[in-house]
C-alpha cells in the first residue's frame with residue numbers, strides 16, 4: 001500500500017469554525033498584526049506551534065484519571081521516573097512544568113556574565129534564558145543549515161570546526177557547556193546525526209566540558225537517523241534514542257513536543273552535585289522534586305506519552321505528513337527550507353515576498369496574509385524573532401508547525417491550497433513596522449502597523 005494512514009481512529013472531536021475575511025481583518029487589526037494576540041476561536045487551522053497542541057491517546061486520558069495527587073512520593077512520579085530512566089538511561093530525572101523551566105534552572109547554575117554557550121541553533125526560550133543569565137548564546141550550525149536549498153540529510157549538525165575555533169578563540173574557561181538541539185527547531189526542524197553528536201561529544205571531552213541535549217524532539221530526530229544515517233536502518237528507534245542520550249551529560253526536554261502531552265518538561269542530569277543544586281532551585285520555583293510544578297495526572301500522561309512517541313508507525317505517519325506538505329509546496333514552486341523538517345514546514349518568506357526588505361519583516365507579513373486569506377495561523381521565525389535593532393536575522397522563515405495527531409490529510413490539503421493561492425497574489429502582501437515591543441522575546445507581544 002502506498003498511502004500512509006493516520007495510525008489511529010478518532011474518539012473525541014472538537015469543532016473548528018470558519019470566519020469571514022472581514023472578521024479576520026478586524027481580528028488582525030485588534031491584535032496589532034501579531035497572531036499571538038489573535039483569539040484561537042478566530043483561527044481555523046492552527047499551525048502556530050506543535051508545542052502542547054497534540055492530541056492525547058485514550059491510554060493517556062486513562063492515566064489522567066489514575067494520577068496520584070500526593071504531594072510527595074506520588075505513584076505517578078515513580079511511573080514517570082521509571083519510563084524516563086528506561087528511555088534515556090539517566091538516573092536523575094527532574095520534572096518541570098515545561099522546557100523553559102528546565103532551561104532557567106540549568107542556566108542559573110552554569111550561565112552568568114562573561115560565559116558563552118554554543119548550540120547548533122538556540123531555540124528562542126533557550127537563547128532568552130542564556131542571555132537572561134548574562135551569558136552569550138552562539139549558534140554554530142553547519143553552513144548548509146543556513147542555506148534553505150541545501151539538501152544535506154543532517155542540516156541540524158553543529159559544525160565541529162566552528163566549535164574548536166570557539167574554544168581556541170574565547171578560551172574553554174568561558175564555555176560552561178555545549179548544547180545541541182535535536183531536532184534543530186530554529187534551523188528548520190532539521191535532524192542531527194549520531195556521527196555529529198559523537199564528534200561534538202569528543203570535542204567536549206577534549207576540553208573537559210559537559211555536553212547537553214535540548215532533546216525536545218528526540219524521537220523525531222532518532223527516526224531521521226534511522227532513515228538517513230548509514231548503518232542505522234535496521235535498528236529500533238528506541239535503541240537510537242538511547243545512543244543519543246548515552247552521549248550526553250544532561251538534557252532539557254519540553255514534554256509538550258515528543259512527550260505527547262499538553263504541559264510538562266524534564267531536566268536530566270548525570271552529575272550528582274549539579275543535581276543537588278538543580279533540585280534546590282526546582283523546589284524554590286517549580287515545586288517538590290516528585291512533582292516539579294505539575295499535577296500527578298500530568299506525570300502519568302507524560303509517562304505514557306514518552307512511550308507512545310517511540311512507536312514506529314506513529315513516527316512514520318508523523319514525519320510523512322510533514323514531508324507531504326513540504327514536497328507539494330516545492331512542486332508548486334514555493335521555496336521551503338529543504339528537505340522538510342520533522343515537526344514543521346518552513347516557508348522561505350524572503351523568496352515568497354522578494355518585494356519586502358528584511359527590516360519590513362517579510363515573514364511577519366506572510367503570516368498575516370495567510371491568516372487573512374484562509375484563517376491559518378503560522379509563526380514568523382525571522383527578523384521579528386531574532387533580529388536586533390537594525391540587524392536582520394540570518395533567514396526570513398514562516399513556520400507551519402504540525403500539531404501531533406490533530407489534523408487529517410484534508411486539513412493539510414486545505415493548507416496547501418491556501419498557500420498556493422496566496423503565492424499567486426503575493427505582490428499584494430505589504431511589509432510591517434513595529435509600533436510597540438518588549439525588551440525580550442518580542443515576537444510574543446510586539447504590535448505592528450501595515451506599511
Ligand SMILES: *Cc1c(COP(=O)(O)O)cnc(C)c1O
Pocket residue numbers: 051098099100101123125126181185214216253254255256257264265
Ligand atoms: C519548545 C522548545 C523549548 C521550550 O520548551 P517550552 O515547553 O515551550 O518551555 C526549548 N527548546 C526547543 C528546541 C523547543 O522546541
